[in-house]
Amino acid sequence: MPQIVLQPCSDPQAQANLKKTMLQQISSQTILDQATDMDLSCRSYFERHPAVTIWGVKEKQGRPKVQWERMKKGDLVLFYAAGSFILIGTVDFKFTSPKLADYLWHEDGVSPEFSYKFLYVIKNPIPLYTDSFKSLSGGIASGPLFRKAQVGGEGLRDDGVVMGITVVSDSGAQKLISSSPTLQNYQQSFSGKRQKRIDFTDPKLEEQLEGLISTGLLKAGDVLRISKYRIEQGELRESMIRGREIVSCCICGEEFPATSIVTAHIKKRSRCSPSEMRDTNVVAPMCYLGCDHLFEHGYIVVGSDGIVKINREAKASGLKTRIKAVSGLSCLGINNNNTKYYAWHRKFHSQMIII
């Protein structure tokens, strides 16, 4: 049973920190370069994870440090601001580094020793609010949750205000989880024996999530939808990349590092049935440097003979050159299971031959 860490982040400094290191990932190389005072045994964690989301707490009369010490791998963290929990994640790793904390969240006139040096890495962070970058609102209202879970006896205030970092264990944590469908959904999606994996190496996945978050399409408490989406994308990608470091783009045939290869939907995901969404044949590896764009916008299609064809003429010379370069090539990886999706793509874009 995980504990629940309530992590306040209401003040402007904390919200700036949240945007910097929780809503986006920090490369582990940066961490290895900056955290020169980190215990040497911690370095291998960052060598295994290319990028992480990270948070830190200050010492302040010893209390936050004591709470930080109680935190364990697998605990759920709820970030609190102005009456709501706005982001949920899972503790994955703890370490200390005043130098890194000062580098990530520098405060003028505060020496690194008094910085947010008690650090923790959070995996699977899911924002719960609607209006992400402007005002951090929405999420799970803390007051009603605490009252429903009857956690007053566990030292939590009935009005839901979280004053400092608080680790809720045992019965308190259990009561909170069983009183919130959002927490249950999150736990079911991200825990259990067979850990679901989210692959962040797809350059487009991050882009799409950013889009979802910044346009406000993400509704408060909509953890399940977004986490399922991430898992589904991760599984499709895993089946496509199969652990390879170098992957060929199926359109131009050129080799690329996996981080430059997009999990491209041959049939638009928004038009797929639930079973098609999970079909590993619905995606194909296309390069981020061009073919994915040409295919997604219908400039090119793949014919029933498996040959890449020009579908829309372009006026701009740059685009024209790219389209011409792939026209006539054989599309890689065509098989009986994905031809129907290429046919759908041809038909979908056939109305657009006008230009």
Ligand SMILES: [Zn+2]
């Ligand atoms: Zn390509």
